[in-house]
Amino acid sequence: MENMVNIFLFGKKYSVPENLTIMRAMEYAGYQLVRGCGCRNGFCGACATIYRIKGDRELKVCLACQTKVEEGMYIATLPFFPLVKQVFDIEKVKPTDMVMMQLYPEIYACIGCNACTKSCTQGLNVMQYIAYAQRGDFEACAEESFDCVMCGVCSSRCPAGISHPQVAMLARRLNGKYLAPETGHLNDRVKEIKDGTFEELLQNLMQKPIDEMKELYNNREIEK
Amino acid sequence: MYAEQFQKSLKAVEEAREANIAYEPARMTAKEKEDLLAAYHPDYKQDEFEVLQIGPNKGDKVPKELAEMLQAHSRITSGEVDLTNPTYDVDVLIIGGGGAGTSAAIEAHEAGANVMIVTKLRMGDANTMMAEGGIQAADKPNDSPAIHYIDAFGGGHYAAKPELLYKLVNDAPEAIQWLNKLGVEFDKMPDGTMVTTHGGGTSRKRMHACKDYSGAEIMRTLRDEVLNRQIPVVDFTSAIELILDENGKAAGAVLLNMETGDLMVAKAKTVIIATGGAGRMHYQGFPTSNHYGATADGLVLGYRAGAKLLYAETLQYHPTGAAFPEQIFGALVTEKVRSLGAKLVNREGKVFMHPLETRDVSAASIIRECTTRENGVDTGAGLGVWLDTPMIEKIGGEGTIEKRIPAMMRMFGKYGIDIRKEPILVYPTLHYQNGGLDIAQNGMTTQVENLYVAGEAVGGIHGRNRLMGNSLLDIIVFGRNAGQNAAAKAKETTVGALTLSHIDAFDKERAEAGIETDAISPKLLPDYRRSVTELDK
Numbered sequence: 001m002e003n004m005v006n007i008f009l010f011g012k013k014y015s016v017p018e019n020l021t022i023m024r025a026m027e028y029a030g031y032q033l034v035r036g037c038g039c040r041n042g043f044c045g046a047c048a049t050i051y052r053i054k055g056d057r058e059l060k061v062c063l064a065c066q067t068k069v070e071e072g073m074y075i076a077t078l079p080f081f082p083l084v085k086q087v088f089d090i091e092k093v094k095p096t097d098m099v100m101m102q103l104y105p106e107i108y109a110c111i112g113c114n115a116c117t118k119s120c121t122q123g124l125n126v127m128q129y130i131a132y133a134q135r136g137d138f139e140a141c142a143e144e145s146f147d148c149v150m151c152g153v154c155s156s157r158c159p160a161g162i163s164h165p166q167v168a169m170l171a172r173r174l175n176g177k178y179l180a181p182e183t184g185h186l187n188d189r190v191k192e193i194k195d196g197t198f199e200e201l202l203q204n205l206m207q208k209p210i211d212e213m214k215e216l217y218n219n220r221e222i223e224k
Numbered sequence: 225m226y227a228e229q230f231q232k233s234l235k236a237v238e239e240a241r242e243a244n245i246a247y248e249p250a251r252m253t254a255k256e257k258e259d260l261l262a263a264y265h266p267d268y269k270q271d272e273f274e275v276l277q278i279g280p281n282k283g284d285k286v287p288k289e290l291a292e293m294l295q296a297h298s299r300i301t302s303g304e305v306d307l308t309n310p311t312y313d314v315d316v317l318i319i320g321g322g323g324a325g326t327s328a329a330i331e332a333h334e335a336g337a338n339v340m341i342v343t344k345l346r347m348g349d350a351n352t353m354m355a356e357g358g359i360q361a362a363d364k365p366n367d368s369p370a371i372h373y374i375d376a377f378g379g380g381h382y383a384a385k386p387e388l389l390y391k392l393v394n395d396a397p398e399a400i401q402w403l404n405k406l407g408v409e410f411d412k413m414p415d416g417t418m419v420t421t422h423g424g425g426t427s428r429k430r431m432h433a434c435k436d437y438s439g440a441e442i443m444r445t446l447r448d449e450v451l452n453r454q455i456p457v458v459d460f461t462s463a464i465e466l467i468l469d470e471n472g473k474a475a476g477a478v479l480l481n482m483e484t485g486d487l488m489v490a491k492a493k494t495v496i497i498a499t500g501g502a503g504r505m506h507y508q509g510f511p512t513s514n515h516y517g518a519t520a521d522g523l524v525l526g527y528r529a530g531a532k533l534l535y536a537e538t539l540q541y542h543p544t545g546a547a548f549p550e551q552i553f554g555a556l557v558t559e560k561v562r563s564l565g566a567k568l569v570n571r572e573g574k575v576f577m578h579p580l581e582t583r584d585v586s587a588a589s590i591i592r593e594c595t596t597r598e599n600g601v602d603t604g605a606g607l608g609v610w611l612d613t614p615m616i617e618k619i620g621g622e623g624t625i626e627k628r629i630p631a632m633m634r635m636f637g638k639y640g641i642d643i644r645k646e647p648i649l650v651y652p653t654l655h656y657q658n659g660g661l662d663i664a665q666n667g668m669t670t671q672v673e674n675l676y677v678a679g680e681a682v683g684g685i686h687g688r689n690r691l692m693g694n695s696l697l698d699i700i701v702f703g704r705n706a707g708q709n710a711a712a713k714a715k716e717t718t719v720g721a722l723t724l725s726h727i728d729a730f731d732k733e734r735a736e737a738g739i740e741t742d743a744i745s746p747k748l749l750p751d752y753r754r755s756v757t758e759l760d761k
């Protein structure tokens with residue numbers, strides 16, 4: 001038999017194998033999850049969870065699909081958090097610091113408590129990326145926030161009511177669209193295709209008997 | 225840190241590392257590949273398949289677990305739902321809020337259609353969110369859509385529908401441009417040149433990436449755009465049955481609120497199925513890399529309403545699923561790890577194959593290494609081979625791993641394995657549904673009018689095997705295509721009286737075929753309750 005630990009799901013005690021993640025432990029205990037479970041592998045941010053180990057003062061946060069259970073864990077899931085997402089037209093916004101002032105002015109009310117960074121389930125420096133956003137340095141904000149899964153835990157801890165993941169989302173789109181360098185070879189290729197440059201070649205391939213295609217495939221030159 | 229039991233093998237791997245980096249293993253010949261697949265690939269295990277006895281693909285073989293769902297009872301009876309008073313009435317109904325569904329929604333909205341998305345979990349709780357490696361497009365000067373075509377056609381065993389593959393490769397650069405203009409942050413050099421790498425089976429470096437969060441970066445951007453356009457999204461709601469009109473055209477779906485169990489009706493002029501893959505069906509008892517809602521629902525919905533499947537018997541087992549630690553058993557180790565230079569190494573520290581063969585060949589080769597050749601590493605919960613990640617730092621320089629595959633570093637780091645210094649253990653995992661509903665180039669199913677399909681639920685774009693990076697590409701190209709065409713078709717469509725009579729017809733066919741089953745479908749979610757692993761049941 002596996003080694004078992006006692007955990008408390010929403011206060012109720014269950015005995016579960018110690019090597020399970022919190023998510024698997026909930027299922028082991030008999031929950032059929034609907035909310036709070038998406039990718040099951042740390043990418044979607046559906047499974048934000050808060051817990052406290054019995055006897056410990058500190059409140060911890062994590063992704064349930066990425067965290068092993070521990071003895072005496074008091075667990076509550078946070079499957080939804082009311083983030084504020086402002087609507088904008090990506091074709092019309094401009095990458096200036098004004099845009100943050102207009103859409104997410106609350107970021108300027110940050111009191112520097114760093115609770116967001118301490119709570120980030122991805123270990124990101126959240127307060128720092130908000131600081132970059134305040135300054136209109138969207139490139140730095142985008143880079144610093146890149147691994148964000150938008151679970152919303154940071155915002156649940158923020159006394160200033162900032163929706164950090166949405167601020168970062170805006171910064172990344174601005175950076176990707178307006179600030180990152182244009183790709184010449186991409187634009188050229190799109191134009192070539194529009195001009196029909198490859199049309200005959202492709203039509204030709206589509207008609208070819210399978211044997212000829214096999215020849216082509218098996219003898220194609222492979223870039224080093 | 226690995227436990228004592230792994231140390232001996234680990235040492236062999238470390239000692240051979242320098243030599244293994246320099247060693248260029250030969251690629252297999254066409255004949256070697258064929259024999260290997262026939263002997264070791266799960267698709268060739270005859271007793272794991274069943275012949276369909278009813279429906280449009282009667283006589284065809286599909287995995288047993290899928291056959292059960294395709295021939296099962298509906299979750300409703302035809303008389304149970306009041307079709308005269310729909311909760312939603314739209315031009316275009318999109319089922320599934322992943323990459324294909326959101327791309328379709330944006331384009332349908334752009335075309336002026338009244339469009340809505342229903343999705344089982346949240347928008348973006350989807351396989352798209354999990355894609356790490358990247359997206360293909362032939363946009364470099366040494367490359368062309370024609371070369372892309374040859375790579376994909378050969379990799380798919382010459383079975384792709386030419387007109388679909390043509391569209392995939394020819395529209396690829398524009399798809400990348402579209403994403404870039406929406407704000408997707410591709411990896412670029414300071415002068416704007418895309419950073420591109422090889423994927424298994426590519427002959428040019430055409431894999432574009434957003435670090436190793438490629439799918440997440442694409443998905444969250446598309447989701448943000450859907451929200452900006454204020455397209456209605458009904459989440460935690462599954463489509464459980466298509467609705468046809470009296471003329472046999474698709475005209476909506478019966479919806480199930482996943483939390484309350486309430487049924488609703490959505491009426492639509494055109495319907496797009498974008499429900500993704502099937503990893504959670506755990507075919508042949510394999511673990512999976514897929515998200516929680518990947519249960520082949522779209523195939524079931526379409527099939528019962530009369531749409532045909534193509535290549536539903538072909539699945540993709542990704543060669544490198546995590547084999548250890550057990551908390552991440554089956555989770556994907558992106559192919560990019562191999563693109564960046566890590567090689568597959570057996571228990572004795574020997575490189576046993578070229579790291580960038582196509583996926584089916586690689587998976588079969590790993591299975592052979594662990595079974596007949598007995599060169600696998602015993603993980604305690606199964607077998608695996610080493611993927612020697614520290615090679616990446618030696619080849620690309622220190623810091624390459626953190627910069628290029630941070631998600632991988634984090635995934636293993638959580639369990640105390642530093643992939644910059646230690647190799648990882650891998651074994652094939654159920655990854656991708658190669659087959660699906662049969663469509664024409666405009667995205668409409670070949671059998672049911674006004675029913676469109678996009679994304680992983682489609683069959684035929686890739687043939688019998690898909691190359692890495694061509695799926696993220698297909699969801700964008702064919703998602704947009706379906707959205708545009710479904711919006712245009714909606715303009716000229718008037719919907720007749722709604723009906724669910726196809727359920728009765730299917731019931732009749734089942735009874736006549738003498739099939740006795742209690743199964744109901746679609747499956748919607750796997751059941752992992754009271755089990756120690758996902759594979760207990």
Ligand SMILES: Cc1cc2nc3c(=O)[nH]c(=O)nc-3n(C[C@H](O)[C@H](O)[C@H](O)COP(=O)(O)OP(=O)(O)OC[C@H]3O[C@@H](n4cnc5c(N)ncnc54)[C@H](O)[C@@H]3O)c2cc1C
Nearest residue numbers: 320322324344350351352357358463500517679680693696
């Ligand atoms: C871990 C992983 C890594 C990958 N890496 C790559 C890569 O590097 N490159 C690449 O090209 N491809 C990759 N792929 C494949 C690719 O990501 C997927 O094939 C693709 O994203 C599928 O997109 P989709 O929109 O068709 O389906 P999904 O993104 O899965 O979206 C389908 C949506 O429909 C919902 N749904 C399902 N059934 C119903 C229903 N009955 N009613 C309502 N909603 C429903 C689902 O919950 C989901 O939200 C990867 C896949 C995985 C799992």
Ligand code: FES
Nearest residue numbers: 038039040045065
């Ligand atoms: S379920 Fe997606 S992050 Fe945990």
